[in-house]
Amino acid sequence: xxxxxxxxxxxxxxxxxxxxxxxxxxxxxxxxxxxxxxxxxxxxxxxxxxxxxxxxxxxxxxxxxxxxxxxxxxxxxxxxxxxxxxxxxxxxxxxxxxxxxxxxxxxxxxxxxxxxxxxxxxxxxxxxxxxxxxxxxxxxxxxxxxxxxxxxxxxxxxxxxxxxxxxxxxxxxxxxxxxxxxxxxxxxxxxxxxxxxxxxxxxxxxxxxxxxxxxxxxxxxxxxxxxxxxxxxxxxxxxxxxxxxxxxxxxxxxxxxxxxxxxxxxxxxxxxxxxxxxxxxxxxxxxxxxxxxxxxxxxxxxxxxxx
Amino acid sequence: xxxxxxxxxxxxxxxxxxxxxxxxxxxxxxxxxxxxxxxxxxxxxxxxxxxxxxxxxxxxxxxxxxxxxxxxxxxxxxxxxxxxxxxxxxxxxxxxxxxxxxxxxxxxxxxxxxxxxxxxxxxxxxxxxxxxxxxxxxxxxxxxxxxxxxxxxxxxxxxxxxxxxxxxxxxxxxxxxxxxxxxxxxxxxxxxxxxxxxxxxxxxxxxxxxxxxxxxxxxxxxxxxxxxxxxxxxxxxxxxxxxxxxxxxxxxxxxxxxxxxxxxxxxxxxxxxxxxxxxxxxxxxxxxxxxxxxxxxxxxxxxxxxx
Numbered sequence: 317x318x319x320x321x322x323x324x325x326x327x328x329x330x331x332x333x334x335x336x337x338x339x340x341x342x343x344x345x346x347x348x349x350x351x352x353x354x355x356x357x358x359x360x361x362x363x364x365x366x367x368x369x370x371x372x373x374x375x376x377x378x379x380x381x382x383x384x385x386x387x388x389x390x391x392x393x394x395x396x397x398x399x400x401x402x403x404x405x406x407x408x409x410x411x412x413x414x415x416x417x418x419x420x421x422x423x424x425x426x427x428x429x430x431x432x433x434x435x436x437x438x439x440x441x442x443x444x445x446x447x448x449x450x451x452x453x454x455x456x457x458x459x460x461x462x463x464x465x466x467x468x469x470x471x472x473x474x475x476x477x478x479x480x481x482x483x484x485x486x487x488x489x490x491x492x493x494x495x496x497x498x499x500x501x502x503x504x505x506x507x508x509x510x511x512x513x514x515x516x517x518x519x520x521x522x523x524x525x526x527x528x529x530x531x532x533x534x535x536x537x538x539x540x541x542x543x544x545x546x547x548x549x550x551x552x553x554x555x556x557x558x559x560x561x562x563x564x565x566x567x568x569x570x571x572x573x574x575x576x577x578x579x580x581x582x583x584x585x586x587x588x589x590x591x592x593x594x595x596x597x598x599x600x601x602x603x604x605x606x607x608x609x610x611x612x613x614x615x616x617x618x619x620x621x622x623x
Numbered sequence: 624x625x626x627x628x629x630x631x632x633x634x635x636x637x638x639x640x641x642x643x644x645x646x647x648x649x650x651x652x653x654x655x656x657x658x659x660x661x662x663x664x665x666x667x668x669x670x671x672x673x674x675x676x677x678x679x680x681x682x683x684x685x686x687x688x689x690x691x692x693x694x695x696x697x698x699x700x701x702x703x704x705x706x707x708x709x710x711x712x713x714x715x716x717x718x719x720x721x722x723x724x725x726x727x728x729x730x731x732x733x734x735x736x737x738x739x740x741x742x743x744x745x746x747x748x749x750x751x752x753x754x755x756x757x758x759x760x761x762x763x764x765x766x767x768x769x770x771x772x773x774x775x776x777x778x779x780x781x782x783x784x785x786x787x788x789x790x791x792x793x794x795x796x797x798x799x800x801x802x803x804x805x806x807x808x809x810x811x812x813x814x815x816x817x818x819x820x821x822x823x824x825x826x827x828x829x830x831x832x833x834x835x836x837x838x839x840x841x842x843x844x845x846x847x848x849x850x851x852x853x854x855x856x857x858x859x860x861x862x863x864x865x866x867x868x869x870x871x872x873x874x875x876x877x878x879x880x881x882x883x884x885x886x887x888x889x890x891x892x893x894x895x896x897x898x899x900x901x902x903x904x905x906x907x908x909x910x911x912x913x914x915x916x917x918x919x920x921x922x923x924x925x926x927x928x929x930x
Contacts, residue, residue: 485827
């Protein structure tokens with residue numbers, strides 16, 4: 317499935333070499349090395365727009381402040397070492413402000429991602445999710461001591477108890493449920509507007525993808541589904557999900573909606589969906605997911621008979 | 624795909640109700656409530672074998688010692704509340720020993736799972752992965768303070784900084800690579816025996832399922848693949864993986880094996896695999912994955928032309 321935003325990251329992550337701290341340090345020391353700064357998890361972007369890469373000297377004050385381990389090794393772009401660096405530390409506000417020059421600014425990841433050149437949004441997904449993980453995992457969950465980045469930022473280590481910690485990726489099922497010639501979309505409780513999307517939920521421990529689809533649809537909409545079919549997947553760095561897109565067939569069309577989770581859920585005909593898609597997602601009294609979300613691709617594929 | 628061990632958990636997890644501590648406490652107080660004790664992550668099992676459920680009074684000394692929050696709510700089995708309880712605390716050794724009566728013992732999860740009645744292995748997967756997560760996440764990764772179980776053990780909370788923490792589920796791709804009429808199996812570096820299995824690896828931040836398959840095969844075996852097809856998934860509670868089984872087609876048959884990861888990798892003909900499967904997995908100079916692993920089902924499906 318093509319056109320899924322946040323996929324297509326072109327970097328070679330050099331998973332074996334990055335375990336060697338000297339190798340990572342040598343990559344950062346390369347004159348060609350480039351660093352993507354993120355301020356409060358928003359990447360620097362150019363007017364184009366594209367990712368606002370800087371060379372290492374431009375960020376040296378931040379590296380001096382945060383430590384040589386702070387730049388996270390993302391991978392090699394045709395041999396060019398690429399790093400990400402969080403510059404949200406209050407002590408770096410002056411630097412962050414001074415970086416907003418030469419037509420650069422901080423971009424909202426969700427808004428900017430679909431506008432970036434192919435592949436750049438994948439790099440952004442990686443950078444945002446890993447930096448966020450580091451920012452919220454400064455302590456060892458096993459013993460409570462402080463941890464420090466290792467392996468170019470691909471993990472953190474606890475010097476006190478020896479535990480290694482790796483970034484988490486939370487698998488989420490998102491499923492378009494169909495019944496005869498209609499599909500099921502819902503508006504989440506407490507959500508603004510009249511945005512309607514596919515049902516979704518985190519996969520629980522001890523659960524397969526197919527079981528999670530069945531459980532979530534039952535819990536949220538009160539309808540049993542069978543014939544779960546995998547469609548495509550999408551990295552979703554808010555903060556660290558892997559969206560696993562599926563289709564499923566409902567055994568009936570009676571719904572029993574969980575009002576704690578959903579404000580409303582209903583069946584939409586193929587004609588309704590086709591008209592809304594043709595209008596850029598705007599239906600009568602509802603809006604469909606935008607192309608940045610895999611839900612859009614599920615809906616479109618279903619509407620075009622590709623489910 | 625049927626017959627995948629650790630899938631088929633029949634419990635109703637009651638995801639909404641379990642958020643209410645009073646509701647969970649009332650379930651534990653039901654006379655019909657049953658608890659699965661695990662000692663060092665090994666479940667109590669009967670001779671049958673089946674899971675060795677006990678009533679709450681039989682485990683009251685452990686609950687008194689560990690606290691009322693220690694039994695983890697697993698779900699409802701036709702309305703009967705089911706819990707899991709870790710009894711590995713050194714102070715509970717006497718209780719653990721006394722429980723090993725009436726034909727019960729502690730079972731090795733991997734060995735016992737395929738022998739359990741359908742669905743029981745799924746319950747075991749849930750119990751083992753959640754208890755292990757609790758045991759290794761007593762502290763807040765955000766601030767280092769101690770955390771405590773919440774929502775019937777479906778999460779932990781930090782009273783100091785307010786953070787909520789949820790069990791992690793690590794998505795892993797496991798892929799059978801095919802080229803013309805052969806498939807690729809490998810023997811991991813440092814692994815005993817001559818066990819050969821499909822390539823596998825953790826999905827990285829900012830990566831789709833399909834991209835992870837391509838990266839891992841390239842890193843480990845030096846061959847490019849395309850046409851990645853999802854097959855089935857499996858919960859794998861060692862400690863908390865979600866195995867995502869795929870097929871992929873190699874662009875060539877030349878291999879460049881990463882010796883740090885793999886001792887050897889080679890192509891196997893369909894005839895070789897068919898003969899080995901017919902011999903219970905024993906080939907000439909290699910053994911195939913056993914049915915407990917999704918790799919077995921990948922290999923069998925490929926051999927039978929279902930890839």
